[in-house]
Amino acid sequence: MRIKNSAILLLMAILLFSCDKKRVFDEYKSVGSAWHKDSIVTFNLPELDSTKRYNLFVNLRDNNNYPFNNIFLIVAIETQSGFTKVDTLEYQMAHPDGTLMGNGFTDIKESKLFYKEDVKFKGKYKVHIKQAVRESGKVPGVQQLDGITDVGFRIEKKD
Numbered sequence: 001m002r003i004k005n006s007a008i009l010l011l012m013a014i015l016l017f018s019c020d021k022k023r024v025f026d027e028y029k030s031v032g033s034a035w036h037k038d039s040i041v042t043f044n045l046p047e048l049d050s051t052k053r054y055n056l057f058v059n060l061r062d063n064n065n066y067p068f069n070n071i072f073l074i075v076a077i078e079t080q081s082g083f084t085k086v087d088t089l090e091y092q093m094a095h096p097d098g099t100l101m102g103n104g105f106t107d108i109k110e111s112k113l114f115y116k117e118d119v120k121f122k123g124k125y126k127v128h129i130k131q132a133v134r135e136s137g138k139v140p141g142v143q144q145l146d147g148i149t150d151v152g153f154r155i156e157k158k159d
Contacts, residue, residue, distance in 0.1 A: 022159075024054060028061070028152035034144035040130045041151040052157065056115040056130060059152030062093065062100060064107040066147025069094045072132040075115060080123045088132065089115070107154040108149070118158060127153050 023049075029041050048054065058073060071093050076086045091113045095098050100108030129151055133142045 022046065022156040023153040024157055026059075026152065027055040027154075028059065029149045030150050031148060033065070033149060034146045035131050035148040035151070037131060037133075037141040037143055037145070043127045043129075044157070045121070045125045045127060045153075045155045047124050048155070050120060050122045053118045053120055055117045055156045057154040057156070058089075058091075058113045058115050058120055059150075059154055060093075060102075060111045060148060061111065061150035061152075062102070062109055062111065062147045063149060064100065064147070066093060066100060066145075066156070068133060069098075070150075071145075072134070074130050074132050077130050078126040078128065080125070083149050087115075089113075112154065129153070 006091045023045075023057070025045060026073035027043055029043075031039060031041065058075060060071070069092065071091050073089045073091070074086060075089060076084050091111070092101065093111065100109045104110055131142075131145050133145050135138070135142060
């Protein structure tokens with residue numbers, strides 16, 4: 001009976017992980033219990049097929065310690081020649097009642113934030129992500145952004 005239950009669990013795990021056929025790259029890096037304003041999370045992307053197009057996402061894991069309704073990110077894509085394209089992005093992180101958006105059954109939520117669509121790559125790239133959250137009416141950025149535990153980057157095949 002115990003072997004049968006183990007086999008069923010193994011089969012379910014295989015089915016769960018094999019369903020993500022669009023994924024080309026998906027990596028997370030921990031920032032601890034708070035994301036420092038000077039901390040830049042960098043991802044070295046694999047060399048991708050230059051004839052295909054891709055959709056890009058920023059992934060965040062956060063918990064109930066996240067004190068804001070939204071988040072500002074600075075995302076830079078750097079080519080192997082050194083050219084860098086920088087975007088400042090804003091995402092909604094909580095519902096009007098203050099509950100966090102994202103997927104998850106516990107107090108940890110995972111948010112898949114759309115970044116770019118229909119992108120072609122030629123060569124190797126790096127992606128740099130940093131937080132740029134400021135409190136209302138204040139110029140300096142939030143030194144330690146509580147509640148963000150992991151920052152990720154995801155590339156999917158475009159259908």
